[in-house]
Amino acid sequence: MKSHADVIVVGAGAAGAAISWQLASSGVRVLCIEQGDFPDVSQYPSTTSRWELKKQNEFSPFPNRRRNSYDYPIDDSDSPISIGNFNGVGGATVLFSGHFPRMHPSDFMTKTLDGVGDDWPLTYSDLEPFFTLNDRNVGVSGLSGDPAYPEITGMMPPVPLGKLGEVMMTGFKRAEWHCWPAYSAIITRPVAGRSPCVNLGPCNLGCPQGAKSSADVTYWPKALEAGAKLITKSQVIRLVARRNNVIDSVEVRSLDGQTHVYRAGFFVVTCNGVGTPRLLLNSVSSDSRSGLANSSGLVGKNLMLHPLGYIEGIFEEDLQSSVGPQGCCLASHEFYETRGEHDFKRGYSFQVLRGPGPVETAVTALKRRELHWGKNIHRQFADRFNRTVSMAAILEDLPRVENEVSLDTIRRDRNGMPSVRIKYKLDQNTRRMLSHALSNGRRVMSLAGAKKTYAFGPVRESGWHLMGTARMGSDPGKSVVDRYGKSHDVQNLYVADSSVFVTAGAVNPTSTLQAIALWIGHHLIERIGR
Amino acid sequence: MCSLEDIASHMIPSDSEFGMPNGGGVDLRVLSIDAFKELWLQTSVKVIADYVHANSETNCSGLSSESFLEVIMAAPPPIRQTISQLGEWLLGAYFSDPVVQQSLGIASVPPFPGGTYIAPSNLESLEEVVNRGPNFRKVAQH
Numbered sequence: 217m218k219s220h221a222d223v224i225v226v227g228a229g230a231a232g233a234a235i236s237w238q239l240a241s242s243g244v245r246v247l248c249i250e251q252g253d254f255p256d257v258s259q260y261p262s263t264t265s266r267w268e269l270k271k272q273n274e275f276s277p278f279p280n281r282r283r284n285s286y287d288y289p290i291d292d293s294d295s296p297i298s299i300g301n302f303n304g305v306g307g308a309t310v311l312f313s314g315h316f317p318r319m320h321p322s323d324f325m326t327k328t329l330d331g332v333g334d335d336w337p338l339t340y341s342d343l344e345p346f347f348t349l350n351d352r353n354v355g356v357s358g359l360s361g362d363p364a365y366p367e368i369t370g371m372m373p374p375v376p377l378g379k380l381g382e383v384m385m386t387g388f389k390r391a392e393w394h395c396w397p398a399y400s401a402i403i404t405r406p407v408a409g410r411s412p413c414v415n416l417g418p419c420n421l422g423c424p425q426g427a428k429s430s431a432d433v434t435y436w437p438k439a440l441e442a443g444a445k446l447i448t449k450s451q452v453i454r455l456v457a458r459r460n461n462v463i464d465s466v467e468v469r470s471l472d473g474q475t476h477v478y479r480a481g482f483f484v485v486t487c488n489g490v491g492t493p494r495l496l497l498n499s500v501s502s503d504s505r506s507g508l509a510n511s512s513g514l515v516g517k518n519l520m521l522h523p524l525g526y527i528e529g530i531f532e533e534d535l536q537s538s539v540g541p542q543g544c545c546l547a548s549h550e551f552y553e554t555r556g557e558h559d560f561k562r563g564y565s566f567q568v569l570r571g572p573g574p575v576e577t578a579v580t581a582l583k584r585r586e587l588h589w590g591k592n593i594h595r596q597f598a599d600r601f602n603r604t605v606s607m608a609a610i611l612e613d614l615p616r617v618e619n620e621v622s623l624d625t626i627r628r629d630r631n632g633m634p635s636v637r638i639k640y641k642l643d644q645n646t647r648r649m650l651s652h653a654l655s656n657g658r659r660v661m662s663l664a665g666a667k668k669t670y671a672f673g674p675v676r677e678s679g680w681h682l683m684g685t686a687r688m689g690s691d692p693g694k695s696v697v698d699r700y701g702k703s704h705d706v707q708n709l710y711v712a713d714s715s716v717f718v719t720a721g722a723v724n725p726t727s728t729l730q731a732i733a734l735w736i737g738h739h740l741i742e743r744i745g746r
Numbered sequence: 747m748c749s750l751e752d753i754a755s756h757m758i759p760s761d762s763e764f765g766m767p768n769g770g771g772v773d774l775r776v777l778s779i780d781a782f783k784e785l786w787l788q789t790s791v792k793v794i795a796d797y798v799h800a801n802s803e804t805n806c807s808g809l810s811s812e813s814f815l816e817v818i819m820a821a822p823p824p825i826r827q828t829i830s831q832l833g834e835w836l837l838g839a840y841f842s843d844p845v846v847q848q849s850l851g852i853a854s855v856p857p858f859p860g861g862t863y864i865a866p867s868n869l870e871s872l873e874e875v876v877n878r879g880p881n882f883r884k885v886a887q888h
Binding site for chain 1: 756757758759761763764766776779811812815833834837838839840841842843844846847850852860861862863864865866867868869871872874875876878879880881882883884885
């Protein structure tokens with residue numbers, strides 16, 4: 217039967233975009249199928265005064281709150297952390313803040329170094345050329361010379377720190393802790409028809425300027441130009457394997473309810489750490505009753521989410537803290553690595569964010585009983601607005617087989633596909649790490665001059681980093697795919713997103729997952745013979 | 747009786763020192779984003795109005811802000827919970843209102859397409875960070 221492409225890529229997010237571009241650029245016939253649509257830039261609320269209200273509803277990063285027609289229900293009631301995503305071209309990068317740090321060299325061998333987690337079947341050095349290629353394609357700003365990494369060059373100037381960044385830099389200096397301008401997927405110079413950042417603010421509601429390097433504005437225009445085909449508003453329900461562990465087609469449901477079948481020689485799944493196991497587990501057949509590529513039983517297991525600690529400081533001075541790219545300012549990797557004096561293994565990073573907008577400032581103060589109705593409300597608000605600095609602690613959670621994504625056959629999406637259940641718990645190591653991070657976060661806020669500090673965690677609405685649920689490895693009994701993302705079980709199936717992560721590191725995963733997608737794409741091209 | 751605007755005005759009175767309008771003077775229709783929320787709003791306003799009327803000599807519009815707040819702060823927990831939820835919504839409507847934001851000096855934030863200028867920072871103090879040397883773990887493959 218006629219094939220529709222050499223390779224079908226499922227999902228047009230950060231990883232799907234990168235690998236589609238790479239394959240198409242090498243002359244491979246690529247068809248990418250995406251359940252959502254192209255984001256409508258004209259609807260981004262970032263240029264309106266009501267943006268904070270939209271963030272609570274139709275632009276929420278949490279599908280259970282957003283409930284747009286491309287979302288599927290996620291039951292995360294058995295997890296202290298809610299799951300976030302965005303189903304559309306560009307995936308979660310449409311709503312991400314643009315943090316773009318790489319994982320560290322040690323992240324790829326935690327078992328050897330620290331006796332926890334597992335070693336990856338590849339190294340930072342293996343990925344380095346793909347990090348560099350990805351940075352060039354995406355457009356990354358930052359400052360070279362960071363002692364937290366092997367040399368990284370070729371970046372645009374960092375996004376401005378503003379007054380709040382300078383004040384926080386003083387805090388880190390007093391503590392004698394590492395800090396460095398954030399690596400940001402935000403362009404600060406014009407690039408290939410894209411305009412640089414003009415500090416509009418709420419990057420995580422979509423960037424109307426196009427300065428944020430979401431995959432819909434970086435990879436997709438290039439991929440389409442190179443010949444990749446992209447079908448949107450079409451949901452892949454099932455990968456269909458008919459003989460000897462070879463997939464020959466995907467079953468797709470379009471928005472009008474019609475079912476279509478697309479055939480190809482190779483299939484690459486890039487639906488994120490929740491969507492990918494969902495699709496594999498739903499692709500049952502007589503040969504694979506527990507789901508496709510699941511002879512190890514590890515599809516959906518080892519979910520890692522980066523539990524988040526949140527630290528806030530209130531300052532006397534007006535720091536104009538609500539102004540600037542919302543997520544990106546300073547980062548500290550002082551406590552990234554395992555240290556003998558800690559009562560936990562591995563570590564965490566700090567990210568200094570901008571302060572909250574006026575609505576969040578007011579509502580937070582109300583909940584803390586520091587804003588009271590009546591005549592003093594405006595004074596109490598003024599004491600906080602633009603004087604609040606927020607900081608996140610991103611914790612490395614270790615892979616645990618008990619933390620998992622499974623199918624929920626009771627609740628189904630609009631196409632009748634089972635939704636998912638999340639089961640996730642923090643272990644003792646993470647709890648100790650969290651306590652350390654919150655305490656140190658308050659310390660650095662105080663050293664920076666905060667008159668009042670707050671800290672709590674894990675933050676419930678923070679499950680944006682979805683990793684580990686189709687891990688890579690050399691042993692087919694202990695992993696789902698090999699070092700090139702190829703399924704151990706299915707000859708022509710690849711997984712090329714953050715599902716393949718073996719460990720999580722303590723930084724945002726997008727830079728690393730795109731580098732991995734390019735690494736996998738490179739080897740797939742060699743296999744196809746282009 | 748008592749309207750949503752009356753309640754908002756009492757909870758968020760105007761303030762000449764800060765140049766802020768009262769809560770009833772902003773567009774509260776943004777709260778009615780769907781039928782469920784509209785119904786909830788109507789019910790909440792009625793619950794509060796009935797309570798205030800039953801516990802004061804007049805209705806909300808006849809009360810000063812201080813008296814209104816005194817009455818509702820003494821309300822039993824279920825009514826206070828309603829007030830608390832309504833209050834959060836009112837803060838959302840109020841502080842996202844263009845007139846209020848103008849009074850805060852952030853009139854058209856985010857200021858598209860001109861943007862906001864943020865001066866480049868002095869990064870000299872990072873020298874100390876660099877001078878402390880690498881703080882990533884050098885591993886065998888690198």
